[in-house]
Amino acid sequence: MNRVALGLCYDGHEFEGWQTQPHGRTVQDHLTKAIEAIAQEPIALICAGRTDTGVHARQQVVHFDTAADRPLTAWIKGVNNSLPPTISVLGAKQLDASFHARFSAVSRTYRYYFYSAPVRDPFKRFMTWVHYPLDLAAMRRAAECLLGTHDFSAFRASQCQAASPVRTLFALNLIEAVDHCYFEIHGNAFLHHMVRNLMGSLMEVGQHRQAESWLRDVLESRNRSLAAKTYPAQGLSLWNIEYPEQYGIQELFA
Template identity: 85%
Template sequence: MNRVALGLSYDGHDFEGWQTQPHGRTVQDELTKAIEVIAQEPLTLICAGRTDTGVHARQQVVHFDMAAVRPMSAWVKGVNNSLPPTVSVQGAKLVDAEFHARFSALSRTYRYYFYSSPVRDPFKRFMTWVHYPLDLQAMRSASACLLGTHDFSAFRASQCQAASPVRTLHAMKLIEEADHCYFEIHGNAFLHHMVRNLMGSLMEVGLHRQPESWLENVLESKNRSLAAKTYPAQGLSLWNIEYPEHFGIQELFE
């Protein structure tokens, strides 16, 4: 069997997330069908991180095993010919059997884009609109408590299937651009809805509905009911996945 890794980008607006669903349109469903056209055999795709309904990916990584032998161009141009315009394979390569798209990943980076404006901008469809002004410095200061290794149960979806709620955040930066902002969050792994739940609580601080110290109290409580609502999916993108250098996965996006 040959193991192939693909680099993938997609606009999540029209998808019910990554993972295949019997009743809905998912990225995994569309990609599996397109790959099987080339492979001419059934196969199973494994991804680095299962994105939720409406969440986007700038750099998603998947792998699959198959008996067919095809040139790497077939897994890029050939597969893209069968994909909708909102999904694109960026690169493909043969990898060792030891490579695993999920378990070989060292860390993941997400970005959450948002903008504050009295009216909604239809051209900012990959960002979340906040109607009221935000205190960005308060949000930045409050987020400092999240760095390091913590039990993130307070920001974990009730349907989360992770064996442990403990995760490590290596960096969390709030970047201001001319007409929008984004949080860039780098961690070893993430719980279901974790980033969107963190954003909901950070927005409470930014809107001065809660003090900066409140976020740390919520984190230490491990109680999801004390945190704010889950923020919308449209502002969230899986931005980058880091692997050991010897796998050469970054080549898929160059």
């Protein structure tokens, strides 16, 4: 059997998340069908991180095992020919069985894009619009308590299936551009809805609806009902996934 790794990106607006569903309107469903057309056999796709409905990926990594012997170009151009224009395979690589798209990953980076303006801008469809002014300095200060290893139960969706709510955040930076902002969050792994739930609570601080110290209180409470609402999906992108250098995964996106 050959183990093939693919690097892909997608616009999540029209998909109901990554994971396969009976109706077939997911990224995994479209990609599986396209790969099977080339492999001429059933395949099982494993991804680095499942994205929710409406969430995008700048860098997603998947792997599958196949008896088919195809040139790497077939897994790129051939598969892309059968995909909708909102999904693209960027690179392919054959690796040994020690590689696993999910379990070999050492960390993941998400970005959440947003902008504050009196009216919505249709061209900023990958960002979340907020119509109120934000205190970005207060948001930065409040976010400092999230760094390190914590129990993130307060920011975990009720349907989350993770065995443990403990995660480690290595960095959480708020970046200001000319007409928008984004949080870049780097961690070992993330719980279901964790980034969007964190964003909802950070926005409460940014609007001065809650004090900066409130975020630490919510974190330490481990109580989801004390945190703010889940923020919209369209501002969130899986930005990067880090692997041991031995696998050369970044070559998929070169």
